[in-house]
Amino acid sequence: MIKFIKRFYLVIMFVFLYAPIAALMVLSFNSSKYMSRWDGFSLKWYEAMFSSELIMSALKTTLIIALLSAVISTIIGTAACIGISRMKRKPRAIVMGLNNIPMVNAEIVTGISLMLCFIAFGISLGFGTILISHITFCIPYVILSVMPKIKQTEQSTYEAALDLGASPVQAFFKVVFPDIRPGVLSGFLMAFTMSLDDFIITHFTKGAGVNTLSTLIYSEVRKGIKPSLYALSTIMFLAVLILLVIANLPKGKNRELVKEN
Amino acid sequence: MGKKSLAAPYIVWMAGFIVIPLLFVFYYGLTDKSGAFTLENLAAIASPEKVSALLRSLKLSVLSTAICLLLAYPLAMILKGLHVKKGSFVVFLFILPMWMNFLLRTMAWQTLLDRNGVINNVLAFFHLPGINIINTQAAIVFGMVYNFLPFMVLPIYNVLIKIGDDTVEAARDLGADGVQTFFRVIFPLSMPGIVSGITMVFVPALTTFVISDLLGGGMVLLIGNVIEQEFTFTANWNLGSGLSLVLMVFILISMVLFAKYDKDGEGAAV
Secondary structure, eight states, rough: OOOHHHHHHHHHHHHHHHHHHHHHHHHTSSSSSTTOOOOOOOOHHHHHHHHHHEEEEEEHHHHHHHHHHHHHHHHHHHHHHHHHHHHHHHHHOOOOOHHHHHHHSSSSHHHHHHHHHHHHOOOOSHHHHHHHHHHHHHHHHHHHHHHHHHHHHHHHHHHHHHHHTHHHHHHHIIIIIHHHHHHHHHHHHHHHHHHHHHOHHHHHHHOOOOOOHHHHHHHHTTTTOOHHHHHHHHHHHHHHHHHHHHHHHHHHHHHHHHHHH | OOGGGGGHHEEEHHHIIHHHHHHHHHHHTTTTTTBBBSSHHGGGSSHHHHHHHHHHHHHHHHHHHHHHHHHHHHHHHHHTTTSSOHHHHHHHHHHHHGGGGGHHHHHHHHHHTTSSSSSHHHHHTTTTOOOOOOTTTTHHHHHHHHHHHHHHHHHHHHTTSSSSSSHHHHHHHTOOHHIIIIIIIHHHTTTTHHHHOOOOOHHHHHHHHHHHHHHHHOOOHHHHHHHHHHHHTSSSSSHHHHHHHHHHHHHHHHHHHHHHHOTOOOOSSO
C-alpha cells in the first residue's frame, strides 16, 4: 500500500512537471490559433515557423548566445576552480562568496545592475551585452559542478605527471582533465540550459532590435502568442530529448557489459 | 595545477560584472535625478500602493515556498528510496522541462486551468468540483510552485542521498522507530538542503514579475512588477534602484542563512 502511494505521488508530480509541455506539443498541431479551442490537426504552424524571419532570427540569436556563453563560462569557470582550489582559506571564501551573488541575488536585480552598468559606461545594449550577462550568471553554475570534482583529484597525480616529463599543459589534459570531465560536462550543459531558458536578465540587457526566443515570446504575450512558437519549442524539446537519450544509452550498456565481464 | 593565477580572469570578470554593477544600483538608489544624495527612493516603499505590492509579494512567496517544501520533501525521500544508480538521471528529469521555454510552459497553464480546460474536465469526470483560479493570486502561487519546485527538490535530494543507509540502520539498532529516525536523524541532516532549497525558491518567487504578468492577467501587482515598470515604462531609474535596494534586504537575509549552512562554499544546488 505504501509502495502504491509512493508510486502514485511520483506519477502525480511528474505529470505536474510535464503537463504544460504535453499541452504545448498538442497545441502546436492545433489548426486554431486560440489556445482554448481545438479545430483539428494541422501542420501549418510548423510551416509558418520556418518561414517566419522573426522566429528564425530569434532562434539563431538564442542558440548562438547559449553556445558561446556555455563555452566561455566553462573555460573561465574551470580555470577559476583550479585557481580557487589552490588559494588560502580567506581569499577562497571571499571569491566563493562573490561567486554566490548571481545565484542568490534576484534575477531582476542582476539584470537591472548590469543594465545600469552598461549604460553608464556607454556600452550600447545588444548582442554583446546579452552575451556578457549570460556568461556572468552561467559561470557560478560551472563552478558549482566542477569544484567538487577538483577537490576529489589528487595533487600528487599531477605532480607525478610533471616528474615523468609532461609539460603542465599535457599534465592537465592527460591527467587532471579526465578526472574532472563529468563535472565540466555537466557544468557546460547547465550553463547552456540556463542561458537558453533565461528571460529576466535578457529582458533588461537586450536593447531594441535584438530578440531571443524568450523576449520574442514575452513581446507577443499581450497580442496572443502565435502557435508557431509552440511548434518551435516542440521541435527543440524533442531534439534535446533524442540527443540526450542517444548520448546516454550506449554508454550505459557498455558499462554494464564491462561490469558483467 | 598549482596556479592560483588561473582564477584571475574570473576575479576580473566578477569585479567588472558583479561588483561594479551592484555598486551602480546603490548609487542610483541613493541619489536623485540631479545626482544628490537622498533617501527618498528607499522611503518610497512606504507609499500605500508599494507597501501593498511588497506585502502581497511576501505573502505569495512565503506561501509558495511552503507548498514547494511540503511537496518536495516527500518527493525527494521517494526518489532517494528508488536507489537510482545514476543520481544524474533524477537531476536530468527535473532540468529537462527547462528546454521548453519557461514563458510558454507558464502560459500553457492558462489553457490547462481554463474553466473548460483539461483539468476541469478531468475533475468533472470524477465528479469533483471544478477549480476556477485563472487571473487570481492562487494562479500566481500555482505558477510559482510549478516553476520553482525543481529548485527545492534537487538540493534536498542531493543532501538525502548522501545520508548513508548505515546511519539510518544505526539509529534503528539503537532503538529508534521510523518516526524518531526521521525527526532525530534524517531531518536534521537534511537541513542544509532545506535551507538552500528555501533560498532558491523564496528569492525568485519574491522578486518575480513574469509569473504575475502571465497568470495574474495584469490584475495582480507584485513588487517585481512595480520595479520593472520603473525601468521600462516610467524610466525612473533612481526610484527603481531604491526599491531594488529594499528588496535586496530580504535577499541578504536569505544569503546570510545560505552562507551559514554552506560553509564549504560547495553549495547543494547542483
